[in-house]
Amino acid sequence: LAPMHLGHRMAKPGRKKRLPKMAQLAGPAHNISRLHNGGWTVIQRRQDGSVDFNQPWEAYKAGFGDPQGEFWLGLEKVHRITGDRGSRLAVQLQDWEGNAESLQFPVYLGGEDTAYSLQLTAPVASELGATTVAPNGLSLPFSTWDQDHDLRGDKNCAKSLSGGWWFGTCGHSNLNGQYFRSIPRQRRQREKGIFWKTWRGRYYPLQATTMLIQPT
Numbered sequence: 480l481a482p483m484h485l486g487h488r489m490a491k492p493g494r495k496k497r498l499p500k501m502a503q504l505a506g507p508a509h510n511i512s513r514l515h516n517g518g519w520t521v522i523q524r525r526q527d528g529s530v531d532f533n534q535p536w537e538a539y540k541a542g543f544g545d546p547q548g549e550f551w552l553g554l555e556k557v558h559r560i561t562g563d564r565g566s567r568l569a570v571q572l573q574d575w576e577g578n579a580e581s582l583q584f585p586v587y588l589g590g591e592d593t594a595y596s597l598q599l600t601a602p603v604a605s606e607l608g609a610t611t612v613a614p615n616g617l618s619l620p621f622s623t624w625d626q627d628h629d630l631r632g633d634k635n636c637a638k639s640l641s642g643g644w645w646f647g648t649c650g651h652s653n654l655n656g657q658y659f660r661s662i663p664r665q666r667r668q669r670e671k672g673i674f675w676k677t678w679r680g681r682y683y684p685l686q687a688t689t690m691l692i693q694p695t
């Protein structure tokens with residue numbers, strides 16, 4: 480998958496002050512150095528399985544984990560950072576063979592009244608490989624095991640997989656899945672892992688991920 484947008488923007492003066500302190504901490508240098516001087520805020524990091532990401536709604540809303548290690552910044556903060564004008568999201572993925580992939584695309588995240596719906600334009604949603612995309616784009620609410628808003632009538636994706644995410648059909652991606660240091664033999668275990676289908680596939684548990692946002 481090719482990165483969708485390569486240009487970085489310079490930080491706007493005054494923006495950084497609004498960001499929570501913990502969000503400004505850098506991860507491993509090789510991971511995010513290219514992105515770090517443009518007002519980017521790290522909102523998620525996975526790297527070693529030290530934090531339990533199978534958390535309920537309130538935890539995903541407020542944030543959890545260790546800002547110097549694995550953490551989730553929290554949906555409310557992410558919503559506030561994206562503001563009314565939206566944001567750019569960067570997703571960085573690493574597999575177990577030293578390969579890395581990074582994607583960038585514009586996003587807007589609604590407030591809790593929309594279940595923190597992720598809004599993507601139709602071209603972006605299609606390029607990301609979304610299953611169904613309406614002409615005016617994709618609006619996908621966030622789901623946890625205790626608040627199911629996914630697009631499957633027969634299934635609770637967060638419960639049958641693991642963690643909270645913008646689940647549609649359960650099969651597109653889940654960067655908040657269970658961390659596996661080795662690939663489980665059973666498919667039912669493997670499907671709970673951290674995955675990004677259009678890169679390493681549905682059943683490849685990724686080694687590390689970082690998500691960052693930058694207000695536009």
Ligand code: MYR
Nearest residue numbers: 586609610611645647648649651
């Ligand atoms: C489906 O077809 O099942 C749904 C496709 C959804 C693609 C969206 C992927 C989400 C990327 C993370 C967004 C983070 C926003 C701050």
